[in-house]
Amino acid sequence: MTTASPGRRERGTTMAKRKVGAAPTVYDVADAAAVSIATVSRAVRNPESVTPATRERVEQAIHELGYVPSAPARALADRRTGAYGLLLPGFDDLEDAAAPAPSDGSVRITDDRGNRSPIGGAPLYYDEVLRGAEVEAWRHGAALLVAVGRGQGHDIAGRVDGLAVFARTMTDDAIARVAGRTPVVLLADEQAARGIDSVSVDNARGMRALVEHVVGELGIRDLAYLAGPKDSPDDAVRRTGLGQALAAHKVDSRSVRVRHGDFGRARAAQVAAELIAERAPRALVCANDQSALGALDAIRAAGLRVPDDIVVTGFDGIEAGAYATPPITTVRQPMRALGGAAIRALEARIADPTAAPQHLTLPVEVLLRESCPPAL
Amino acid sequence: MTTASPGRRERGTTMAKRKVGAAPTVYDVADAAAVSIATVSRAVRNPESVTPATRERVEQAIHELGYVPSAPARALADRRTGAYGLLLPGFDDLEDAAAPAPSDGSVRITDDRGNRSPIGGAPLYYDEVLRGAEVEAWRHGAALLVAVGRGQGHDIAGRVDGLAVFARTMTDDAIARVAGRTPVVLLADEQAARGIDSVSVDNARGMRALVEHVVGELGIRDLAYLAGPKDSPDDAVRRTGLGQALAAHKVDSRSVRVRHGDFGRARAAQVAAELIAERAPRALVCANDQSALGALDAIRAAGLRVPDDIVVTGFDGIEAGAYATPPITTVRQPMRALGGAAIRALEARIADPTAAPQHLTLPVEVLLRESCPPAL
DNA sequence: TTGAAAGCGCTAACAA
């Protein structure tokens, strides 16, 4: 090292020249305000700890230089990043962001009749959770890092003070590893009996309340259930709620025909059509809204009316359900609240690392819409 | 400072005891593998630069300790954070994430008939952009930080290597300030004539192609336009496209009645009803999908059929449009691609800070659905 | 109230 190397020592001198183009640092502010870097730090973090005059000078310098504190430097010194991570499940169609295809003036025209390019309902759900989490993080002065699950989740573990992970986006193993290093909260995982904090939604009670409405209020006892995939935990808990409602009203659960779909609209339409061909139930309870949309298709195709001939219910509260014809009665999940609660759980865990694992269950809400008749 | 202070010097000794509970660092790995911290760093960053034997030992130690590099430390040394920021517009209803309302066993039942609790279509749009951005960031080994616009955007400027900002989420002033410190790309801002990079979508051409289909292919010359708010830039460019299509087919644009809505479904239904009461057009071109949904409501209420009596078109490609009855012909925005392109623009800007401002316009796609009859 | 200086965990010269 020869001469003009701008080592830390030299930066403090009033003569130090700031490298042009580089972002201003505390040293630059300190120089400009003729104080030490410690004072700059104090003026920023704890304005009361410096005299008004000094504070004024520092603020002035900060403004003139356009100084913004370096988050990494702060994080290193603080030993906390001030950021939380949210790990979303990945979908299979993540490739199309790659195609830049700049405009050459032509506009592609696609015949989408028959709905060949479906859009899932799931993204909206995650988006809402994300917003809830972001807002809550912001309230705590923290930022939110998002990642789409690619098994590991490892890559962002070193970037955050805590990680909220959606059920089934990481292997249990990977979760255990990460949880050993940083606080983790499991989202929407009702099976979360492990020693890890979790926040989920009361699927079972939601379905129970919905079906109790159909059976109790509407007096319908001839039901069918359009289920999700056989291995879906979500479907399982919803079905539990269904069973409870039936039991509460002394409806023999064996009288309820159950058919499995895949949570998708198209498959649901097929399954519902078969069910109706066999014999139309008075009410068709669907495991999710997408399935209910499919059921609507099948019922319409069969020349029957909703809710006059068949009452239909969904689950989730997706947008398309509200816009369907008729709008679908459903159970809305508290998506924003879920995201917010996840961040709060992380904060709590950081505040008390030794507390027993917390498992929070958020309440859902039944939304009555036109696919059910008004209470009799 | 007295004795056992684990200063940096001492950490390197083989006897250094790691503070329990704290995340392991390069020093811990170095101790365990009996190498220097530089070697650990090399083994991690550039495995080829160490001998296989050393690499093996280091990897072993890393695995045993569960070591994950500290992103802040890396960022500080590298002078880059390895993260990009995405600033989303905030909605007005951001407060409900606060209500935790833990389950007390009750489930609220709300009568939502008449769709009193609408969900906007916008979130899906942003969610898709977000995913596109996340995937692209991940491809580049970077993380994605999201923030919901609160005017400043200042808070995350120090956390990222570049910031993608949606139009109208920050004041021009704030953008200029941030842009002075870190690369910024404006999203979906077709007015972006400033010296800042931008990526937007070809709204005008999309609308033009859509209307050319209606006029040219379907031979409809009796149109009405259901516009958005009078001050909406999005609406303005779409209307430009409309005008171009009309001109191309020699339809007098004064013959096209224009009514302003607010991009929302309810208002659109009112406006469309008035329009129809006056005189039903053969085709109703709507400024966005939500408006088209409202138009559908009004047309149905008027006892008319779509597309037999009136052809309806939307814009955006939201999910609900595909699920409407009938499904709505629309222009789909390349949302994922938009997010991906934003990140790529940021990378390009970082690679060459002095290049002239880039303005990229992505092509859209027309989706023909049942609200338009098949080409004659 | 202010300043000096150590140290947060890592990278990258430079030396060996």
Add this chain to the structure above:
DNA sequence: TTGTTAGCGCTTTCAA
């Protein structure tokens, strides 16, 4: 190939 060491920009004792 490996080790030593000087920072990266900030916070925080400790002294003055």
